[in-house]
Amino acid sequence: MNSVFKAEFIEYENALKQRYVANMNITFSYCENSLILASGSVFVTGRGSYQSKIVAKNRIIFKDPKSVVLGGMLVAGKGIKAGIVGSSTGVSTYCKIVDADGKFDAAYCYPNTILNINDKKEESLFLKGDMGV
Secondary structure, three states: OOHHHHHHHHHHHHHHOOOOOOOOOEEEEEEEOOEEEEOOOEEEEEEEEEEEEEEEOOEEEEOOOOOEEEEEEEEEOOEEEEEEEOOOOOOOEEEEEOOOOOEEEEEEEOOOEEEEEOOOEEEEEOOEEEOOO
16 A cells, blocks of 8 residues: 555544544435545445545445445445445555454455455455455
């Protein structure tokens, strides 16, 4: 992982660890080239996320299993549930879960999808179905 993304992960992880922030959720259909920060959870109800950075203190949940996470980064405190992560063209997509017992679930992950759970596991994924990580 390049140093720019690593520095951003650390910055977002520190923001998630702040204790005295009201728990507010964000819901949207899709985003593109966006930065979304939530002190609660983020719910994506439509097409997905394109080259965006989404940070949630609790969870990031894509409600539609056909939704797409194409590039960018997802950082969540407790878990990520997504549809299709990455692309057949090899666009890098970074996913980080801060809690050691956090869960990652995706309908499909393409190569160049990187998952990091509490800095203990970082791997390129190419899997179908629930990983139960």
